[in-house]
Amino acid sequence: xxxxxAAGRVFDYNYCIGMYGMSGQGFWSPQDFALADNNMVxxxxxxxxxxxxxxxxxxxxxxxxxxFGAFGRGDGQFIWPRAITLDDExxxxxxxxxxxxVSAFDPEGTFIRSWGDAGDGKGELxxxxxxxxxxxxxxxxxxxxxxxxxxFTHKGKHLSSxxxxxxxxxxxxxxxxxxxxxxxxxxVADWKNNRVQKFDSDGNFLLKFEAAPRSxxxxxxxxxxxxxxxxxxxYVTDWGNHRLQVYxxxxxxxxxxxxxxxxxxxWTQTYIDANPDIVKARRRVDLEPEWRFRRPVSVRVDAxxxxxxxxxxxxxxxxxxxxxxxxxxxxxx
Amino acid sequence: MANxxxxxxxxxxxxxxxxxxxxxxLNDRISRGYEATVEDLLNPERFEPVDDDILYRYMPGYEGAxxxxxxxxxxxxxxxxxxxxxxxxxxxxxxQLFATxxxxxxxxxxxxxxxxxxxxxxxxxxxxxxxxxAQNPAMIFWLDNNGNHMGAINxxxxxxxxxxxxxGVGNYSEDDIKEAxxxxxGWTIGPKIPRNPLGRFYWSFEYRPEDHDxxxxxxxxxxxxxxxxxxxxxxxxxxxxxxxLARHMYNFFVADEPQVPSWNITPPNDxxxxxxxxxxxxxxxxxxxxxxRVLFNSDFFKEAQFSRVKSPAELVVSTAKLAGNxxxxxPGFNSLAFECAYQGQELLNPPSVESWHTGxxxxxxxxxxxRVNFAAGLLGDVSLPGVKSIVAxxxxxxSLSPDDMVDACLEMVGPLExxxxxxxELLDEARDGxxxxxxxxxxxxxxxxxxxxxxxxxxxxxxxQFA
Numbered sequence: 001x002x003x004x005x006a007a008g009r010v011f012d013y014n015y016c017i018g019m020y021g022m023s024g025q026g027f028w029s030p031q032d033f034a035l036a037d038n039n040m041v042x043x044x045x046x047x048x049x050x051x052x053x054x055x056x057x058x059x060x061x062x063x064x065x066x067x068f069g070a071f072g073r074g075d076g077q078f079i080w081p082r083a084i085t086l087d088d089e090x091x092x093x094x095x096x097x098x099x100x101x102v103s104a105f106d107p108e109g110t111f112i113r114s115w116g117d118a119g120d121g122k123g124e125l126x127x128x129x130x131x132x133x134x135x136x137x138x139x140x141x142x143x144x145x146x147x148x149x150x151x152f153t154h155k156g157k158h159l160s161s162x163x164x165x166x167x168x169x170x171x172x173x174x175x176x177x178x179x180x181x182x183x184x185x186x187x188v189a190d191w192k193n194n195r196v197q198k199f200d201s202d203g204n205f206l207l208k209f210e211a212a213p214r215s216x217x218x219x220x221x222x223x224x225x226x227x228x229x230x231x232x233x234x235y236v237t238d239w240g241n242h243r244l245q246v247y248x249x250x251x252x253x254x255x256x257x258x259x260x261x262x263x264x265x266x267w268t269q270t271y272i273d274a275n276p277d278i279v280k281a282r283r284r285v286d287l288e289p290e291w292r293f294r295r296p297v298s299v300r301v302d303a304x305x306x307x308x309x310x311x312x313x314x315x316x317x318x319x320x321x322x323x324x325x326x327x328x329x330x331x332x333x
Numbered sequence: 334m335a336n337x338x339x340x341x342x343x344x345x346x347x348x349x350x351x352x353x354x355x356x357x358x359l360n361d362r363i364s365r366g367y368e369a370t371v372e373d374l375l376n377p378e379r380f381e382p383v384d385d386d387i388l389y390r391y392m393p394g395y396e397g398a399x400x401x402x403x404x405x406x407x408x409x410x411x412x413x414x415x416x417x418x419x420x421x422x423x424x425x426x427x428x429q430l431f432a433t434x435x436x437x438x439x440x441x442x443x444x445x446x447x448x449x450x451x452x453x454x455x456x457x458x459x460x461x462x463x464x465x466x467a468q469n470p471a472m473i474f475w476l477d478n479n480g481n482h483m484g485a486i487n488x489x490x491x492x493x494x495x496x497x498x499x500x501g502v503g504n505y506s507e508d509d510i511k512e513a514x515x516x517x518x519g520w521t522i523g524p525k526i527p528r529n530p531l532g533r534f535y536w537s538f539e540y541r542p543e544d545h546d547x548x549x550x551x552x553x554x555x556x557x558x559x560x561x562x563x564x565x566x567x568x569x570x571x572x573x574x575x576x577x578l579a580r581h582m583y584n585f586f587v588a589d590e591p592q593v594p595s596w597n598i599t600p601p602n603d604x605x606x607x608x609x610x611x612x613x614x615x616x617x618x619x620x621x622x623x624x625x626r627v628l629f630n631s632d633f634f635k636e637a638q639f640s641r642v643k644s645p646a647e648l649v650v651s652t653a654k655l656a657g658n659x660x661x662x663x664p665g666f667n668s669l670a671f672e673c674a675y676q677g678q679e680l681l682n683p684p685s686v687e688s689w690h691t692g693x694x695x696x697x698x699x700x701x702x703x704r705v706n707f708a709a710g711l712l713g714d715v716s717l718p719g720v721k722s723i724v725a726x727x728x729x730x731x732s733l734s735p736d737d738m739v740d741a742c743l744e745m746v747g748p749l750e751x752x753x754x755x756x757x758e759l760l761d762e763a764r765d766g767x768x769x770x771x772x773x774x775x776x777x778x779x780x781x782x783x784x785x786x787x788x789x790x791x792x793x794x795x796x797x798q799f800a
Binding site: 019029031290315 | 396398666667
């Protein structure tokens with residue numbers, strides 16, 4: 001259904017952006033994205049083996065503006081690009097969980113610097129994934145294979161860390177993405193423990209989001225990304241179950257969104273229209289599998305509480321509105 | 334401490350029932366015993382499968398692979414990293430027997446699904462495997478059964494089912510092919526969402542009763558209103574089927590046989606071994622695990638060390654396993670998939686439904702150069718973890734004479750038996766450097782280098798080409 005009503009919230013499907021592309025217009029196994037000013041979005045593609053690694057610059061109204069980065073170990077290049085975020089000046093930061101480093105670019109994609117040393121010591125990285133800036137302009141990095149979160153200056157000087165390997169409160173097993181709320185609390189997608197944990201800004205454990213007892217409806221299988229809206233609701237990309245889980249601020253499960261892209265993106269529609277055999281083939285099949293999320297991997301919420309969900313295996317972003325002034329239609333229509 | 338014969342036999346078992354094992358793994362398995370290890374191999378559910386979540390987290394492009402070689406690379410990843418070696422080796426066995434290729438199917442994820450089916454069902458009952466194969470979308474498209482209609486049969490699947498997949502030439506008539514094909518009408522695939530620009534979608538098997546010829550058929554002397562399952566029931570009860578399958582198993586696991594197309598005129602190299610496998614088939618109602626249990630515990634298997642030429646997949650995977658640099662997710666599995674192809678075995682894309690010719694036909698001038706360069710390149714690289722482990726083992730033995738150094742290196746890579754000419758060449762190299770010593774840092778660095786050279790020479794030998 002295009003509109004989901006649950007626990008006083010209304011989530012209304014709006015549109016989608018993107019399609020598969022080995023290079024240029026399109027994404028390839030995208031892993032993360034960042035919403036910038038002026039309607040712009042940076043999308044980081046992982047590609048496969050030695051092809052497709054890049055950061056794409058696109059707009060929310062489907063303009064492809066360009067791309068930067070490529071496969072390699074050199075400055076501005078990637079082997080396993082994973083996550084992306086922006087600083088207050090619009091500079092772009094991207095993690096690489098094979099090269100164990102964070103690379104910085106200016107808004108146009110010009111390489112600035114990279115930092116990160118492989119290892120498990122203080123300030124060293126093993127498989128960096130999610131990255132995000134705090135209110136002081138320092139960067140939190142999910143140091144995944146060291147099962148912790150580390151805080152650095154934007155130039156890579158280590159400041160602090162929290163977490164260790166395990167499944168207790170405050171412990172992690174291969175964590176993936178993270179985000180901060182307006183109060184500076186930190187939410188970490190604890191991937192292999194199938195939960196999201198919430199910490200205060202000092203890294204003290206506060207709360208966890210996981211399966212509702214005995215209900216199963218809130219189950220997570222490999223959560224990857226997390227975002228918080230202006231009302232404190234928490235959105236989690238449930239990668240292994242191919243859905244978006246929505247939780248109330250207190251951890252109560254609200255609902256699931258499963259993807260509703262019934263109308264292809266303009267890029268996709270252009271591709272379809274250019275191929276008569278594809279048009280013909282599509283008229284003979286149930287297209288519902290195409291609408292649904294496949295490996296949702298990252299979620300972001302903008303200032304208007306629009307919810308953006310990135311799908312690694314459908315190479316697109318689906319956009320939902322959280323409608324605040326929704327009026328119920330007559331149910332006896 | 335295991336004796337040399339025990340290690341040699343366990344190494345033989347692991348090369349054939351899997352993709353080789355390190356010296357440490359062989360010793361661990363010997364402590365469990367040979368028969369117990371055979372049971373471990375035959376019961377893969379005792380061990381964890383490859384963690385798909387980990388695989389697709391780090392290599393997301395493998396899932397629903399958009400094109401080759403990503404699907405081939407995924408399979409190589411599984412061959413190297415599985416803790417269920419026989420399960421994966423059986424998938425390769427069935428792939429070589431039921432050869433299905435991307436050159437026509439042009440749908441890598443469907444081929445991956447077919448391999449997953451072999452992995453799931455490959456140690457079960459032959460009848461069930463054939464039924465799954467007949468309903469496998471990649472196979473249906475590969476052999477045109479989607480074009481096999483009531484009143485307008487396409488014989489491709491029916492013919493290959495009998496000729497290449499179960500009985501072999503000379504055991505059925507052209508009429509049997511036509512009647513079998515009639516029975517499989519209506520077994521087809523449903524349309525799917527076309528590929529791109531949103532990735533790949535999957536076919537599904539579809540039975541269309543309105544397109545199925547439900548009339549009376551006469552097949553191999555039986556008459557009735559047969560459908561495909563009835564045909565398979567008759568096929569699996571033919572003596573020729575048991576012999577054909579037994580000979581394939583012998584060729585894959587025991588010793589090289591003549592090429593398949595000559596089997597109807599060339600008797601097996603070891604008829605008694607084939608008889609034993611046929612008996613196991615008959616007694617177990619076609620159970621693959623039962624046949625393999627007889628095979629791996631037989632004298633004919635134990636006495637067949639180094640009597641098969643390694644297939645490219647076996648050579649590439651076993652060498653990469655030994656070198657230890659492809660453990661877990663990492664970039665580079667594409668290169669291993671390409672290497673199999675360069676050596677003459679492009680996985681998931683056999684040259685035809687007849688599959689690859691095996692044994693000595695794996696080797697030609699170009700393929701041999703690729704095999705030697707690949708294996709020597711990996712085993713000669715002392716920076717790789719598996720090679721480092723071999724160096725550490727030799728170092729733990731203290732100073733070694735040139736003869737002992739050669740023996741120790743051969744022990745670590747198999748153990749490998751070599752002929753007199755190879756041994757003489759290896760000894761010449763070892764004697765040039767004198768005693769292998771580890772007393773000083775300079776000695777250790779030099780010795781490490783010499784072990785790398787020795788391992789590369791062994792990997793380049795004629796003897797290393799055999800499993």
